[in-house]
Amino acid sequence: MRGVYKFDLSRRTKAANAALMGLGNTRRIVLGDTLLNEFSADEIETVLAHELGHHVNKDIASGIVVETASTVIGLWIASVVMNWGVVTFGYSSPADPASLPLFILVLGLFGLITLPLGNAFSRWRERKADAYALQATHNPQAFIGAMTRLANQNLGEVDPEPWEEFLLHSHPALGKRIKMAKVYKP
Numbered sequence: 001m002r003g004v005y006k007f008d009l010s011r012r013t014k015a016a017n018a019a020l021m022g023l024g025n026t027r028r029i030v031l032g033d034t035l036l037n038e039f040s041a042d043e044i045e046t047v048l049a050h051e052l053g054h055h056v057n058k059d060i061a062s063g064i065v066v067e068t069a070s071t072v073i074g075l076w077i078a079s080v081v082m083n084w085g086v087v088t089f090g091y092s093s094p095a096d097p098a099s100l101p102l103f104i105l106v107l108g109l110f111g112l113i114t115l116p117l118g119n120a121f122s123r124w125r126e127r128k129a130d131a132y133a134l135q136a137t138h139n140p141q142a143f144i145g146a147m148t149r150l151a152n153q154n155l156g157e158v159d160p161e162p163w164e165e166f167l168l169h170s171h172p173a174l175g176k177r178i179k180m181a182k183v184y185k186p
């Protein structure tokens with residue numbers, strides 16, 4: 001881990017954000033100035049611990065593995081369908097420009113299936129990073145404070161509809177994350 005860096009978000013947004021970035025020895029944690037300026041010291045510590053959780057749980061590597069597998073499977077399915085299209089629609093080959101709409105349709109359908117799966121995977125990793133943050137800081141109050149601030153500052157939905165969370169959200173609902181901290185026993 002190279003270190004912890006501040007990045008200039010405030011020119012573009014009021015929303016607070018933080019992230020783990022990089023590969024190998026270029027890995028670093030970045031905290032938005034929007035977060036550093038608005039959050040209390042304990043809340044910043046909780047967010048930092050969450051990002052450290054991603055680091056300890058090797059989430060960048062697991063994310064790359066999952067995305068690579070999903071891309072390879074998606075392109076494989078596309079190749080099967082394109083070869084079927086050559087026979088069925090009389091394309092000259094899978095590279096025939098006339099087959100492009102079919103290609104886009106197949107990848108679009110594949111994306112519709114993998115989007116919720118990818119989000120479910122991401123929410124699982126986020127829950128683990130949250131658990132790490134709580135265990136590392138032993139400060140559920142600061143965790144709740146940080147989540148509440150995220151909800152207010154980022155205009156995040158605290159309790160989205162379950163179907164909306166399932167399909168679209170890469171992070172667990174803020175309400176659930178707060179509940180996790182409330183029941184946390186050190």
Ligand SMILES: [Zn+2]
Pocket residue numbers: 050051054126129
């Ligand atoms: Zn996270």
